[in-house]
Amino acid sequence: MIDSNTSGALTPEETAIRVAATLKRRGFSERRFRYLGVGAITLALCFLVFLFAGILSKGIPGMFQHYVTLEVMLDKERMDPKGDMSVGSLYSGDAVSLVGEALLRTLGDPEGRKDKRAARSILSSGSALRLTEFALKHPELIGQRVPVKLAVDDDIDSFMRGFISRDTPESDRRLSDRTIEFVDVLNQASLISYEFSDYLFLGSASRNAEIAGIKGALMGSIWTLGVCLLIAFPLGVATAVYLEEIAPKNRMTEIIEININNLAAVPSVVFGIMGLAIFIIAFGLPRSIPLVGGIVLALMTLPTIIISSRASIRAVPPSIRDAALAIGASKMQTILHHVIPPALPGMLTGTIIGMAQALGETAPLLMIGMVAFIVDVPGGVVEPATALPVQIFMWADFAERMFIQKTSAAIIVLLAFLITMNAGAIILRKKLERRWL
């Protein structure tokens, strides 16, 4: 009804003129809309590239570190005073001075307390432990002089990477001139190598950046997610099935539905406070264990799983149910044989996304004591553990500089873990997906 006040209908020519006049404007606004979309994607991609470039450029060097190879005399009596090769005996042994002597000999036996101190500062404080582990693995080599590869101290590592400059005055540097001379000697004898860090994946939390690793945190994350999955998946799916297929549609179910949706929006730290109050204070479970962490994260992921499971159950056409019921299947048979199997890919996708979300959480873990410095690798759900994002968060705050690279390396591992989980979700969906024609 354009221009209803003008007399009569428009001639085709007039209409054409009018349309032509607006065409340009419409074309322009359409192009603008498209450019805005392209701009948004470009911006998002730029951020992503920026983020990945930052993490990879710092993290990939963080996966490598410097080692020094020394000829160490594996003196039976001094390493193993009790002579039974037990862990306790090796611990009370004197591996520290064996390593120290090997280093001093390589450096041409420097005299004087200060020189010796400068030389010793080259080696990581984890060297003695490394030597006892080596001896445990190769008991046949005891009594011989063998080359052993030991990590260098984090300050030396930073120096080798060029983060600590030779030109800085000695008083402002964390390395003395003498130490740098010793490092040069080792370097000239090509005893220092730059290799893939075995500590990063096999080491546990440590305050010495050069021997710190993510094994403990990774295992902690796996245990916690395991508990989380065992609780959240069956509970979530059962709730979804009940609400969609069995529950009568009344006020009560409506209230439950609303509350589940609300639960999805509750800040995660609230679940941590609840976990502290119920599981630790009321039930008396110890702090810092994956069992409590898993339960808390399960409560957090439940709404995600329930909502996605319900959506995928709803996507199963009613005709399938009708067909099953028509040929005499019971309600339960219909659900178990004809509704859940086709809805499973959607449920699994939701679960994996929920799990991925749980993997990245630190806030709820803070309250239940899993944001902590934990050295021992957890061997079960009731041993103290921490999680990957917690480890990253803690490393980022330590003063020692080598932790900056370790942090980025750990971020890469976390991202890889997440990408694997999401890829798993996609593969599962593609594999199990069924199309209704």
Added chain:
Amino acid sequence: MSFRFLALALATVVMSAPAVARDYISIAGSSTVFPFATIIAEKLGQNPAVKTPVVESGGSSVGKKGVCDGIGTQFIDIGNASSRMKAKELKYCDKNGVALTEIKVGYDGIVLANSKDAPLLQISRSDLGKALTAEVPDEAGQNWIPNPYKKWSELNPAYPDVAIRVYGPPTTSGTRASFAEIINEKSYCGKDEVAKALSLARDDKNGKKCRAMRTDGAYIEAGEQDNLIVQKLAEDPTAFGIFGFSYLDQNSDSIQGSELDGVAPTFEAIGTGEYKASRALYFYVKHAHIGVVPGISEYMTEWTKHWGDDGILADAGMIPMSKAERKEMMDRMNDLPVLKKGDLK
């Protein structure tokens, strides 16, 4: 089906409760003590006879309150703190029937630092307080007005002619609390004639109200991440930062610590007490857990092995106590005197 799973999950939780007795030490508290406590925990864990203690961070108040929450393995055994327990906090312990022993482990300096590309700042503590406290007396000395100083040079022409911009920790931090107490309260409102008189006039004899930091952008809360502050200082030579001495020690090639009243924040000056902005670090041991949770006395002994002048804690930036103090603390570890209200004076 859902009921069976629910029952199973509940059963798991309830059944495991009595079965799980904690056999590792649980420690929580100050983020300043945290790096040192973790070093000790790691060292202790290398002994195969003891499990490595679990150390949580969170702030001094978490340590002091947490250790007093009650007796039982669901509560922590040891609380770390970078400020001493107050009478009020001890009262909470008494209420819950918790007996503690206080152990001092060393000192930490609080430094004001900037980039090495900028000139070194030499400032008096009183002026530093004046620059950062929220309210100062007006020119006539009659009323409190919001801090008007925009540049360091306005306090004293000898200071650099740049805007006052200081990155520091948030209110939850013990470092911030100590800084406000030592610099704002004691060195400025407690010493400066005008501010002292005016504090008395507003019924604030000790100048406690001066502890508030500026909120007009001169003091910028940078979170508990001291590394972040160090990075900011390296990028921006006109900015200053407040953090613990260990971060200055680790980054001594890019940042410099300002001299307070002519004393530079060095290891020695903090140790002798010549550099005034420092505080003691403590941990509080719960008596009822010694002997119940294995390893507590071993943990205490482990501190004594490393807290000396050449120890690994000194390497990490903790300032050691004097020999006499160390001896006193070792005696305390053996005798375990109960901390009483009278001790906190």
